[in-house]
Structures are given as structure tokens and as C-alpha cells.
Amino acid sequence: MDTQRVLIVADDPLARAGLAALLGGAEGCLVAGQTSARDDLPAALDVYRPDVIVWDPGWDPDFSADLLPDFGENAPPVVALLPDAGQAGSVWASGVRGLLRRSASAEQLTAAITAARLGLAALDPALMGALPLATPISIAAELTPRELDVLRLLAHGLPNKTIARQLEISDHTVKFHLNAILSKLGAQSRTEAVVLAIRLGLITV
Structure with a gap:
């Protein structure tokens, strides 16, 4: 680099x-x-x-x-x-x-x-340890397979347009999934959502 x-x-x-x-x-x-x-x-x-x-x-x-x-x-x-x-x-x-x-x-x-x-x-x-942590089991049950796909791509720092292209969905749909992810994880940003998902074992990077 x-x-x-x-x-x-x-x-x-x-x-x-x-x-x-x-x-x-x-x-x-x-x-x-x-x-x-x-x-x-x-x-x-x-x-x-x-x-x-x-x-x-x-x-x-x-x-x-x-x-x-x-x-x-x-x-x-x-x-x-x-x-x-x-x-x-x-x-x-x-x-x-x-x-x-x-x-x-x-x-x-x-x-x-x-x-x-x-x-x-x-x-x-x-x-x-000072960051909010939700219950892994309840969140794993709530997140849909598509939301997990979006989370995995978020973990690689990809913007919405790239995520939409890779998943063959619209930008609007990506935003919809992202809002659902933030709500279910209790996160206030994309970065926080990724870190919480990693800590909960929902995704790996």
C-alpha cells in the first residue's frame, strides 16, 4: 500500500x-x-x-x-x-x-x-467492552439471510452501490436492509453494526 x-x-x-x-x-x-x-x-x-x-x-x-x-x-x-x-x-x-x-x-x-x-x-x-452488546440468539433469529449478506459486504467497507451490484438488488433495497440491520442490532452507524455482528459471531472477516 x-x-x-x-x-x-x-x-x-x-x-x-x-x-x-x-x-x-x-x-x-x-x-x-x-x-x-x-x-x-x-x-x-x-x-x-x-x-x-x-x-x-x-x-x-x-x-x-x-x-x-x-x-x-x-x-x-x-x-x-x-x-x-x-x-x-x-x-x-x-x-x-x-x-x-x-x-x-x-x-x-x-x-x-x-x-x-x-x-x-x-x-x-x-x-x-464499553460498547453496547445485544443478545446473540435473538438477533441471529431476527436477521434474514439477505440482511446477513449485506452485513458481510458492509464488513469489507463496500458502499451501497457496490453492495447492490454484487447482490443484484437496487440501491433502495440495500438501504432498506441497512435500516433493518441497524434497528435489529441497536446500532447507530454502519461501522457499529459490523463490529457488533462480528462480536456476536454473526459474520467473520
Whole structure:
């Protein structure tokens, strides 16, 4: 894989500098730019053209999580760094692709960045326990075979149009299945649905 362009987003200048230093020597990563979550995020995406966003939401995750949609619908995947598991639920629900602790090594962060770019979820095992977990048996009984097909393709990071083409169904039908999957899993994003399905043993990647 070619060099991955990374945009660091954090309100704390020291956090930005620390992440830039951590990734600066990491093979396969280029820190394209740094910005605050309070700045014009879409403009930063236009300027730096990142493949992945590394986001430190700080100690006010509720404020920062509200900003995530401002990255835009076609924004690159986001890997969030958290101080502890207490913030995991709210930040994960905002639609990030990866969750790591702030103490993550350069190797761990680089691996998460690569996974996110490939459309996969990257989760620190210590944070997974803080995410909502439904009952496997009840969900397995509720999901239809077609919904499981959609889930498997979602796990590979495929967009709706590609899923529709592979399953030979319409985009509208894919959206219908996706809404049903989110409802049955109690998930708030595609990424959360995939991770929950993997944890429940409904799909493998």
C-alpha cells in the first residue's frame, strides 16, 4: 500500500504535536496536516486531502462527537483516541472507524489507520467492552439471510452501490436492509453494526 495521508484533529495543541511526532517516524504514514475540531473541518479536508483522520476528542467527547458529521458525508474514515473506556460508547456512536487508547503505540496506530483506510473496523480490546452488546440468539433469529449478506459486504467497507451490484438488488433495497440491520442490532452507524455482528459471531472477516 502507498503512503497514507493522515489529518490530525485535536483541540489541544500538545495532543496534535504528540501525534505528529508519533506518526512522523511511522512507516507508511504521512502527517498531511493538523487542525482543531473547532476549525473549518471541510476546508481542512480540501486542503490536506487525507486518507484517514486521527481524532483526539479530548475530555469533552460529547462536544466533539457532535462535530463529526461536519467532516462531510464523503469524508475519510476516522480513528479516535480515547483516555479511557468511559467515552467509548458516545464516540463510537458518532460513526468512527477505529477506537484506540491514547497510549497506543505507533505500530498500533498505524495498523488502525491502515485498517480504517481498507474499510475495516479497528478496536482496542480494552474498549470493546464499553460498547453496547445485544443478545446473540435473538438477533441471529431476527436477521434474514439477505440482511446477513449485506452485513458481510458492509464488513469489507463496500458502499451501497457496490453492495447492490454484487447482490443484484437496487440501491433502495440495500438501504432498506441497512435500516433493518441497524434497528435489529441497536446500532447507530454502519461501522457499529459490523463490529457488533462480528462480536456476536454473526459474520467473520
